[in-house]
Structures are given as structure tokens and as C-alpha cells.
Amino acid sequence: MEVELVKWPAEESRLTELRSAGSARLLLVEERAAPPVSTDVLEDWVRLPCGDDDLRHRMFVLAERVRKADLSRPTLDENGVLRCNGAWVSLPPVEHRLVAALLDRFDAVVCRDVLARAGWNDVVPDRNVLDVHVVRLRRRIEPLGLVIRTIRSRGYLMEHQHT
Template identity: 30%
Template sequence: MTSYILLVEDDLDLAATIIDYLEIEDITCDHAANGIAGLQLHAENMYDMVILDVNMPRMDGLSMCKSLRDSGSNIPVLMLTARDTLPDKLAGFEVGTDDYMVKPFEMLELIARIKVLIKRQNGQSNKFTLADLSVDFSAKVAIRAERTLKLSPIGWKLLEALLRKSPYVVNREQLSRAVWGDDIPDSNSLKVHIFKLRQQIDATDDTKLLNTITGQGFALKAS
């Protein structure tokens, strides 16, 4: 399965080199040149991890990482920087980075660290809890307030896409691609399946978790 990562790096030549190597490893990569643009891309897409430079214009890597963590995101972050002192590394871990690599670096080592972080995240993120909703994707069990949800295969895919992005908004195109890939049906199909998923999640509960965000998409979050 192709991995999808976000590279935030203001050195365009280095970014291009990294992207070329990632493509060889069947890893798709989006690029932003500063933290502001990086946060925007993160909000709009569903990435497996983030590679983050520290010294950047507009918003540096430390600030972006802190913003991700403050918003509740647990996406793996690998900091890639020329800052090599112990205080620099500790500052990175303080704001929530998962790994830290110093420039210059060997590309093979970067690829290895990326794969480890993605594998670790995938292994840890099959179980989710949101308010009184508990989901185990490995066992295909979803329970809300002691009530077992009955989901179709498409319902499971929608739930996973929404939970992995929670509490952020997932737009209609992202949800459609998560379910159908490039073979996206008419827009009414998504509407029907969202309705069925909402019936399962929120039908008998006072607190609604599946929210429609007008003009944007859908979000799973506790009010």
C-alpha cells in the first residue's frame, strides 16, 4: 500500500531530491516550503507522517509541530534539520517530534526511519476512542455506549477515514477517495452512506459525533 507523507522544507533542491527518492520507494509526497503552508496541507489531506525542517520562513518547524500537537494530532513527525546540539534536539522532542535527523544525512537512513515511523503508527492506530465511541478496526468492532454498531464495508472505510483525521474536517473528495479510490461514483452515493453511518453512530445518543460542516465536509468530534 502506498504511503502518503507531507514534506515541509524550504530548501527546494533538497526537497526535490527527497521526493525523487520517496517515489522510488512507492511513497507519495506533498511539499510545502513553510509551516503555514504545511499546516494548511495537513488540514486538507490525510497523511501517514510529516517530515519537518526547523529553520523556515513564516513559521518554523518547532512552531508547526507544536501546533499539530496542540490541535490533538498524533501524526508521526520526523524533524530534519542542521541543528545538531543536544538543546536543539531536546527542543524538538519537547514540542512533540517522534524522531530527529541531522543534516547532512544518508538518504537510505531517512527512508528507513520513515518506514519505521509509518509502521509503528499503523500498528498503534487500529484502536480509537472518541467520547463514548470505541472502535477496533482490526477486529471490526465498533461500540458506542455499550451498543454495537452494524456497519457495511463502506461504512467501515468512512469511519476509519473520519476517525484518523478527527477532529479535523474531511472533505467529500477525500472521503470518496478513501472508499472508492479513483473510481468515484456520483455524489449521491457518498450522501447515502454518510446518512447510514450517522444512523449507526448518532441515532440513539444525545451527543452527536458525526458533524456536517457546511461547505467543507464532515468531522467526527465530540461537541
């Protein structure tokens, strides 16, 4: 994951955007400014002025900390934004509900009936409707490093893509 350099407090709005995107950030804190308080593993700061070696070292350490942290667990917010591995996608309502059910049992099989009830509440769609939504969902989540596998005669399983 690339580390973004952010001038603090001059680029406060950019910092907010990077936080929302799940990007790693190294704040370059102005000489007389107070650094923001953050416990986010994706964020660190260094006071200016600082030498190039110190800056490179701090960026390397932050990148390693991020790499070692378990940031790969997908999260889904109430607005249908699915985040994983520092990237995100926006999901339409039906796919949002399907992903919520798949994340409840991440790395485990979710049977078709459970998935159909999650996606459509009272009305259970025919088999083809669920299959079409799963195909769309597979394409949408691929950039996040996630896959949905078909488990024959059982259901679906969401997991990390193995390379």
C-alpha cells in the first residue's frame, strides 16, 4: 500500500478524503501546529522540518505496519460501501443485502435460501435472479481482492482471492 503525504493542517480536507478511502497517510505537521490525535494504524505523523532520511524511514515503517495489520477483513457500512485492502466499491441495495449476508459468514458457505431471503426479504426470487446478481457482484468486488465461489448444491462462499 502506498503512503500518501499530507500537509497538516493545510490539507485537512484531503486528509478526511484519504481516511474515508482507507489510504495510508503520513502527516507532515507544520512546525507550530498540533498533530491530530489518531489511533488509526493507517496514519502517522512527523514534525517539519525533518530530514529526507527521517521521512523515508517513517514512510517505510508506516507501510510495514499497514502491511502487517489485518486490514484485509472486508467491511460494509450502512450506505452500501464495501471496503477491503484499502479500496472500496459502492453497492446497490440488493447487492448490499447480499454482501451483508456473505460477510456474516465470511470464508464459510451461505446457503442459497438464506442469501435469497437476505436480498429480497419477503419475496424469494427464482434461481436465475439470484445467479444474475451474484455474477454482477463478482465483477464489482474483484478489484477489492474478493471472490464469491459457488459451492455446488449448497450455496456461495465469499473469500479473499488467492494469487
